[in-house]
Amino acid sequence: MSALSDTWYMTGRAFRAFLRQPMYVAFTLIQPMIWLLLFGQLFKSVTELPGFGASNYETYLVPSIVVMSGFFGAGWGGMAILDDLTRGVLDRFLVSPVSRSSLILGRLIVQVLSIVIQAVIILLFGAAVGASYHHLVIGVLVLMVATNLLATAIGALSYGLALLVRREESIIAASNFVLLPLQFMSTGFMALILMPHWMQEVTKYNPVNWTLVAGRGALGASPDWGPIFENIGYLAALMVVCAWMSTRAFRSYQRSM
């Protein structure tokens, strides 16, 4: 009971902090649109390559931008925890009887909220520049679920990393080192069949690609539900593992006190 109300109040705190950074809000909402326009123009002609499959690149790109914006944002999540940690806010709450999980859950819930808002804006903007979606309700739902599973996993890892290394530079370096390669070694911008063979192998183990297979698949004209749910399953498993690792990091932080 108090764990629920604690989570509610911690969510409120994180949400207010989110809204109070107008530049950040603007950035998270505008940047995806810029990506959509930029990549949409840059890679437009790949649809003409034999074997690409899709004929409209915007339709192909929109789910990828939704996923990319979601998990990139999550990768930086550790920065906020680090801020609480260095300012002593985290310790203040740890001395109180507040539910421990609410400290992490509150932030993850705000992350889900921001990803949903971001995704809606990208989907609307995408439609405006020519993307088309089939199975709108179920398709969008699957895309949102998959993206949030991935983002929650990445967010939990980022929090864990922040609690372990306690350095901004490390989080920045780790994010840059991990996030971009994950995005480019997926079917985010390029069809699987046109990738070099070794990279095709890599995509099988790339969670970003699992998310795309599920999300893009569900929005497509004839969804193949088997692989979609299989990949959602992988993502759920990944999230559980990452959440576990994050709680381990939290314990390790407490032990180090």
Place this chain on the structure above:
Amino acid sequence: MTAPTAREAFAIDARDLVKTYKGGVRAVRGVSLAVPAGTVFGLLGPNGAGKSTLVKMLTTLSAPTGGTASVAGYDVVRQQRQVRRAIGCVAQNSGVDVQATGRENLMLQGRVYGLRGAQLDAKVDELLGRFGLGEVGERFVKTYSGGMKRKLDVALGLVHAPQVLFLDEPTTGLDPEARAEMWEQIRELAWDQGLTILLTTHYLEEADQLARNLAIVDQGLVVTEGSPDELKAQLHGDAVSLELPPETDTHAARSVAVDKELLSDVTVDGLMLRGRSADGAAAVPGLLAALEAAGIRVCSVTVARPSLDDVYLRYTGRSFTAAERAADQAAKAAQDKKGEGR
């Protein structure tokens, strides 16, 4: 205030607390403390003496490597929930949320402790008023001065009306004016409200002013313990200096003081007669009477109490400032080493 019952006579009761960090750093090496309810207890020591580590163990933030402790009657390891409800803690590292307003900080803190509705509003208003933050309550904390932030920190520790309050270096970094205000607040909390307060400080004056009892901590150990006056009395005593008028027979005066055992370590230097007494203020009337009986007048009397710095020097073999400097250097060296390993 109701008098404490025998059972909870000690609001803080620590026995042989030990904290050894990974890598073998022994921050606390066996500390026992007994703090009676309703008193201010001072932990005095230089940076790196283990004060904060001790507070972290007593506030459930850090698990002791050895020993036991109870706070407000609850065991800090086995009854963490109860301890957390009973204590307020103001950490050395300020814990205010700078992205929120002062009022929001207090509201959230109150909710975490289960306060709701009108009761919470009333409590928050009361605290903002008491700490002189009424007018800035709706402002973001990032606009606050250091003193205001620190006051908010203390207010946060009081939202749920705790039985025991931990103040870890509450005035470090404050200007003298803000420090004096904070002292006033702490006195009021302890004397008017009967709160038990454990205060850590590296200001000798602060411990002297505020604490009824104090323990001097050095390198993870309590080196001595008692009321500030007791600690000072354990030294050779107060320095008593008498200025005698010209033409006085200083040897006769000396004989009076020595023969009647009114002073010890008596020396004569020109017209100054100096000696020591366990309680200088109490010794002066008898001394003056004895001198007058011997026909010796006195121009002036000075009684200088030994400072806590003298106490510190006696028990640790180094002056407080030297210890502080050594600790800062060690911390800096550790920081540099860490930097190289990056």
